[in-house]
Amino acid sequence: MKIGLVGRPQTGKTTLFRLLTQSRGDSPGKGASSGVGVMEVPDERIRWLSDLFKPEKTIYARIDLHDIQPYKGQEFLNAVRNMDALVLVLGCFMAQGDGSDQTSMIDDLEMEFHIADLASVEGRLERLASKKTKPLGPSEEPFLKKCKDSLDAGIPLRKVSFEPHEAEYLSNFAFFTLKPVILAPNVSEESLVSKDYPGKDYIGQKAEEGGYPLVIFSGEVEEEIASLPEPERLSFLREYGLEETGVSRIARASYAALGLISFFTVGSDEVRAWTIKDGTTARAAAGKIHTDLEKGFIRAEVVSYRDLRECGSMKACRDKGQIRLEGKDYLVKDGDIMTVRFNV
Numbered sequence: 257m258k259i260g261l262v263g264r265p266q267t268g269k270t271t272l273f274r275l276l277t278q279s280r281g282d283s284p285g286k287g288a289s290s291g292v293g294v295m296e297v298p299d300e301r302i303r304w305l306s307d308l309f310k311p312e313k314t315i316y317a318r319i320d321l322h323d324i325q326p327y328k329g330q331e332f333l334n335a336v337r338n339m340d341a342l343v344l345v346l347g348c349f350m351a352q353g354d355g356s357d358q359t360s361m362i363d364d365l366e367m368e369f370h371i372a373d374l375a376s377v378e379g380r381l382e383r384l385a386s387k388k389t390k391p392l393g394p395s396e397e398p399f400l401k402k403c404k405d406s407l408d409a410g411i412p413l414r415k416v417s418f419e420p421h422e423a424e425y426l427s428n429f430a431f432f433t434l435k436p437v438i439l440a441p442n443v444s445e446e447s448l449v450s451k452d453y454p455g456k457d458y459i460g461q462k463a464e465e466g467g468y469p470l471v472i473f474s475g476e477v478e479e480e481i482a483s484l485p486e487p488e489r490l491s492f493l494r495e496y497g498l499e500e501t502g503v504s505r506i507a508r509a510s511y512a513a514l515g516l517i518s519f520f521t522v523g524s525d526e527v528r529a530w531t532i533k534d535g536t537t538a539r540a541a542a543g544k545i546h547t548d549l550e551k552g553f554i555r556a557e558v559v560s561y562r563d564l565r566e567c568g569s570m571k572a573c574r575d576k577g578q579i580r581l582e583g584k585d586y587l588v589k590d591g592d593i594m595t596v597r598f599n600v
């Protein structure tokens with residue numbers, strides 16, 4: 257899974273990239289090509305499990321992050337084509353008045369995505385009509401027409417509901433208007449306190465219309481927080497009336513926008529979060545850990561994080577009968593703690 261940070265120049269993309277990756281990965285200098293890094297998804301549950309099991313290693317969920325330089329035109333489209341979701345950084349800390357310079361970035365991006373998708377749908381329809389290529393299946397053409405009709409009516413494909421037989425075709429086209437986009441206004445310190453910032457009304461309206469998650473942060477304040485020793489961070493945040501850093505909120509919003517959930521494995525060697533798509537079976541989830549676990553899967557012993565937290569220990573969960581035995585087709589839930597029994 258890949259997330260791209262996009263936005264106009266000098267809006268705080270690289271600042272956010274550095275904060276999210278804590279400088280792991282190579283960040284480009286001004287004008288340099290795109291930077292790539294790995295972001296850890298903060299998770300209070302992993303922290304708590306780590307306190308309980310005191311493992312040698314604690315591993316959070318990780319997602320690849322790309323700091324994307326171009327912000328318009330074909331170069332921009334090429335750079336974001338393979339991203340699974342985008343975080344659109346809006347430089348509201350420097351904007352004046354209604355912040356229209358920043359808010360117009362949302363319109364520009366929507367417009368570019370719309371036109372690009374329409375062009376690929378029309379291009380494909382033309383090639384099919386002229387028999388230059390064979391359809392992927394009997395319903396490809398009706399599927400494309402449905403896409404075209406929606407786009408012609410100004411509806412992004414994200415908002416169209418596709419039947420399962422139509423949805424199959426989606427993966428053959430890297431449609432832009434399908435991508436989840438998170439709006440991330442980068443606001444000044446004062447705005448973080450007053451909750452008001454240039455362009456707020458417009459951005460709020462866009463978020464609602466487009467169904468975009470909206471996460472406000474301040475690059476400046478986040479950098480200060482990151483420079484503090486861990487124990488002082490929470491009290492500093494509370495001075496702004498916040499419980500969690502913006503970086504952490506953006507990381508979690510991206511995870512959710514991708515339809516990802518975590519299950520956990522625990523032990524004295526390692527406490528670890530594993531990333532799966534919502535709707536993954538126990539057997540497929542076991543395969544994330546190791547292919548042997550998928551091949552030789554017998555059953556999974558599962559307890560939810562919430563139950564473990566309530567009981568206080570694995571032993572207490574066992575005594576209370578909170579540890580369930582689940583078969584290969586069990587759909588893993590967010591926060592499940594799994595032990596896989598297998599035989600190879």
Ligand SMILES: Nc1nc2c(ncn2[C@@H]2O[C@H](COP(=O)(O)OP(=O)(O)OP(=O)(O)O)[C@@H](O)[C@H]2O)c(=O)[nH]1
Pocket residue numbers: 263264265266267268269270271272286287325349442443444474475476477
């Ligand atoms: N005052 C203020 N300055 C910020 C904030 N976030 C970033 N900056 C400054 O804005 C400038 C640009 O930040 P970058 O993170 O490099 O922005 P960018 O979007 O990566 O810029 P380009 O890569 O050149 O497009 C830097 O000088 C930052 O220190 C903020 O929240 N408040």
Ligand SMILES: [Mg+2]
Pocket residue numbers: 269270271285286323
């Ligand atoms: Mg940059």
